[in-house]
Amino acid sequence: MAMSPIRQADRLRESYRGRSVVHCKECGLFTQSGKTFCSEHSYMERYAQDVRLRIAQRDKEINDLEKNGGPLTTGGSLSKEILGHLCNTHCTTRRLSRDLQLSETVINAACKHLSKAGKIRTWRNKRGSTVVGLPDTET
Numbered sequence: 001m002a003m004s005p006i007r008q009a010d011r012l013r014e015s016y017r018g019r020s021v022v023h024c025k026e027c028g029l030f031t032q033s034g035k036t037f038c039s040e041h042s043y044m045e046r047y048a049q050d051v052r053l054r055i056a057q058r059d060k061e062i063n064d065l066e067k068n069g070g071p072l073t074t075g076g077s078l079s080k081e082i083l084g085h086l087c088n089t090h091c092t093t094r095r096l097s098r099d100l101q102l103s104e105t106v107i108n109a110a111c112k113h114l115s116k117a118g119k120i121r122t123w124r125n126k127r128g129s130t131v132v133g134l135p136d137t138e139t
């Protein structure tokens with residue numbers, strides 16, 4: 001397969017400079033100015049950065065919920081995780097905590113925010129445990 005002009009340029013540029021080279025993590029070609037990916041795969045760097053940001057935001061939210069009960073971004077990763085889980089089922093907050101491997105403090109605080117935002121509803125089962133489900137869940 002013929003090499004794309006962009007890749008050729010990457011390769012040439014590096015041979016001109018002749019300094020210490022970094023290879024693209026994806027394809028192994030030389031990259032520009034010490035970058036982790038070549039120009040063709042630079043989108044992967046942006047993707048990786050995006051993932052790192054989302055993980056950092058999720059960690060911060062969990063920490064804040066644990067300590068101060070919030071805040072929670074209702075469109076954030078953690079909310080999506082909870083709402084995604086409730087897509088197929090409704091369950092007690094205790095069960096949700098176990099399934100998502102998050103403390104009950106975090107789950108209870110997060111559910112309070114999601115409920116206030118109308119994303120979920122909560123009710124009590126016969127045993128008196130708090131159950132959460134999507135707003136249209138039939139009980």
Ligand SMILES: [Zn+2]
Binds near residue numbers: 039
């Ligand atoms: Zn590459």
